[in-house]
Amino acid sequence: MRYHLFFWVLSFLLWYILFSASFCAHIFPYGTVALIIQLIFFQIIWILAICSLFSTTLITPAEIPKRFMPPKDIFEKRNFVKEIVKWANEVNLPVHCVTMSTEGGDIKCPPFCLYCKVIKPNRTHHCRRCNRCIIRMDHHCPIIGRCIHMHNHKFFLLFLFWAAVLCGYAVYVTLPALFQRTSIVIWNFSGMISAVIPGYVQRAPPSIDRLVSTCLVASGALNALICGISLSIFLGQLMHSLLRNETTLESTTFQFCGDNNDQHITDNISYDLGSVWKNFCSIFGYNPLLWLLPIQTTYGNGLFFNEDALKKKVNR
Template identity: 30%
Template structure:
């Protein structure tokens, strides 16, 4: 299971950004001929209005759509450009040098299972070698094979501690439905509000976003994550705020400002 999960994590493609997010030739021409930053942003926003994008970034002092100037397309929600891979990655968590791949929407479940089975494996090695380690330490034995036991125990403990810390951190992220990048920089939504819990659906639903609804598939590195990697359900808090903003009177500026605080 450990090797299977590792293989899936390494070899699974991060998935391409759909072609509909690539700017049309007309929009690119308007973008290039723009005289200032405001006209460039307006050209992008006009094209992006028909796309399912709810996250934004701050450019020129206001919230606008995220655009990748390297890949030349608009970024879907939770998508980021990886400088190492050279492409935009759907729901990018981070680039992991240990697997030489980006951890993203397509292989995040495999990565979590890899950490879990590696943690179980290291725990097993530590527990089974501990009696021999204590015996060698107690009697200062240097008999045949003792150096191998000491080496195995020390290496297993080192990997156990490192994997436990990484695995615990990612369990924390799953609990709040965040990526590593979102933990360091909270997403900005269409109303200009920065919210680190914008995709938090509750512990159970957050877990199902990664592992799916079929519990029999949870232990296996077989893709069962929910969604399409492009759009993601928002938390009830964000959705309720958006509904309230739509319903409130636009002429009442004090009321509108209250919802943005």
């Protein structure tokens, strides 16, 4: 995780230096006042993206309460599934059960993790990359090396949003100036043109410094365009799931327990709160002034949810 964060911060610093040193110092075609305004807007968006990134990577998942941890010797017994069911009924755990096929027939069993030796709360999944069970796990993001979960979901969405806005803003600001500076490239190759076209006269001397700056800014603008489009598409997919109060894992898989060859019936749980507004506010909170700021507004502990259970048979 640390080296992921290091490379992301390094990338943002390079983008900032490229924008301020190459574009603003050498290519920006407008006045000083416009330059200051552009830099202020760029810095605000840049800071919001960086803060969202730090919040995403530094906020760790909540620990699973001890009430979900059965005695470890249960997992060592031959019929440990029945023992888990018996123990879960005694302590009355608030989890949805799945129907699992065993040697003695089908049995209702709460989802459990053989690695962490815990009963998994609703919407909890084990992440093999992080080597732990994650409460309300959305997905493991290999790009930042972190799991997206209950308490950093908002910050991850904000990171994608502000990074996409930063890319779009950079493209919007630099493109007009790049069009004006394309003449530098033309002048630089004017010697070759005069050799092909008789009578061609070079009207302006080539500027190597501005040529290098123009090429750097052009490559940065192309990179920003590609990254902005990719981030926007990814953000749109995650927002589509959020507005249904559904995680990425819930939209693609079903929670199960046991081996991959077991056949069982599981509950396809819908955690839709009844409206897009409520689903959105479950992560971003009810204060619109804080929606776009990297400030914790998610309510709940990730253990209890309002749900509408719809049973569906799934073959594994």
